[in-house]
Structure formats: C-alpha cells, structure tokens
Amino acid sequence: QVQLVESGGGLVQPGGSLRLSCAASGFTFSAYAMSWYRQAPGKERELVAAMPSAGGSTSYADSVKGRFTISRDNDKNTVYLQMNSLKPEDTAVYYCYAYAVVVTTEGRYDDDYWGQGTQVTVSS
Numbered sequence: 001q002v003q004l005v006e007s008g009g010g011l012v013q014p015g016g017s018l019r020l021s022c023a024a025s026g027f028t029f030s031a032y033a034m035s036w037y038r039q040a041p042g043k044e045r046e047l048v049a050a051m052p053s054a055g056g057s058t059s060y061a062d063s064v065k066g067r068f069t070i071s072r073d074n075d076k077n078t079v080y081l082q083m084n085s086l087k088p089e090d091t092a093v094y095y096c097y098a099y100a101v102v103v104t105t106e107g108r109y110d111d112d113y114w115g116q117g118t119q120v121t122v123s124s
Helices: none
Strands: 003-007 010-012 018-025 033-039 046-051 068-073 078-083 092-104 107-114 118-122
Touching: 003 092, 018 033, 018 092, 018 118, 033 068, 033 078, 046 068, 046 078
Parallel strands: 010 118
Antiparallel strands: 003 018, 018 078, 033 046, 033 092, 068 078, 092 107, 092 118
C-alpha cells in the first residue's frame, strides 16, 4: 500500500521557520522525483519545490527562492522542506508529491502519488 505521510506543519509567526517531512512507503522511493506543492484557500495548487530522483538540480517557485530548501534522504524514504523567513502569504496546505515514469516490458506509464497534506499557518 502506497503512503505519503506529511508532518511538521503548524502555526508559526512571520519570520519563523518550519521543517516539513514526508515519509514514503509502498514504492521505490529512490526512483521517484519528489515535490512539494501548496494550496491556499481559494487558490489553485502550486508547485513550491522539486527534486529529481537521483542527483540533478532542485527547482523552486520564485516566491520561495532563497527561503525554502527541499532535500531527500533515500535511506529513510523521506523528503523534507525547510522553510525559513516565513510570510503570511506562505499560509497553505502543503502536499508531498511523488512522480516517476515506469518502464516495463509492456511499455511506459506515468506513476504518481499525493500525500494528504499538512497545514502551515503563518500569523502573528
């Protein structure tokens, strides 16, 4: 059974920090690109940060560059999002997302999974 379980969300004051974690199970974590998305009330879900399966460069939304850092530990099947200098506009539900192109003897297909989300609220 595939699971992506986020944790680490909560209420933090502007300028504060949080570290989100996403623990994966039920699939070959190291073969999947991992991303963090967020969705604020009344807005569409947006990509925050992404990291390929092995090596390569990370990418970030312009709104979080220099403040957020995505990382992964393939030994622990976990991806992290370190969020510093938080702003009220960072308030959203944050989702973990896993994606891979799976190649089999019968062909190729996209495979992806979403976590259930964790609430981050930045407010004084």
